[in-house]
Amino acid sequence: MESSWQIIQWNGPKRIVFLLFAFFFTIQVVAKPSYRVVILVDDSYPPYSYLKDGELVGLYVDVVRQAADLISEKYIIELQPVPWKRGVDALRRGEDFALLPPYKNVQGRSFIWPYSEPLHEEVIQAFCNPNSSLLKIENIEYPLKPINVGINAGYLLFDQALNTAMEQNKIKIWENKDTLSNILKLAKNRIDCYINDKWAILSGIKALKKSHPFVDLSQLQQDRIIFKRTAHIGYLKAPSEKFPFKDDFIKEMDAALKLVFERRTQIDSDDK
Incomplete structure (x- = not known):
């Protein structure tokens, strides 16, 4: 009984330390990303996306990584290099969520929809x-x-x-x-x-x-x-229990891409 009374009456510096610990622990839990999202990327399409010394690089890779940083509190995004044809087939079979960088081809690739904000013409x-x-x-x-x-x-x-x-x-x-x-x-x-x-x-x-x-x-x-x-991130059209985050992710990624391009436009304007 005495130990219980001690816990209830616990105050002073120890109580403050405990509350601060609980506060920061709660922030870490809340801030933890909700989902890990894999985007398949053409591994042989320089200068846009390609492997260099085993690392995925390119103009589109840079843009998408910058956008991914902006939404990293909600999503951990992995860019996975693959041969283009294999990436297209993976979405055709409904195995993967997204592919970079297809053109809009609604008739030819009915299994891809929607498409992200345009990356480049x-x-x-x-x-x-x-x-x-x-x-x-x-x-x-x-x-x-x-x-x-x-x-x-x-x-x-x-x-x-x-x-x-x-x-x-x-x-x-x-x-x-x-x-x-x-x-x-x-x-x-x-x-x-x-x-x-x-x-x-x-x-x-x-x-x-x-x-x-x-x-x-x-x-x-x-x-x-x-x-x-225009080139885009293309998303799997068919609804899937594997990707319950689809609608929210597309919304967040589009907003992030817009911001990336707005910042780049501003930098280009400032350099003139």
């Missing part, structure tokens, strides 16, 4: 060898042999004219692992043209000049602009 363009061109593919009569066009595995970036040309056997598609392997095959005349984001191709050419100094890349020419598209 990409220019999809063909680069070709001197004796090949897709500029006037609509007006070309049926050739003796089709134009060999390289694409990254999982990236079929065609407009209607190119889709028609493919159906008419005017062009033949070759899927290759990544940007660097496509540029290398283009330089060695194993394909006639390569289609991807303009800056991804130019970045790849720059990298290959360093890694393959004896490969002639000077003959590669910028050719047909296919279209312009």
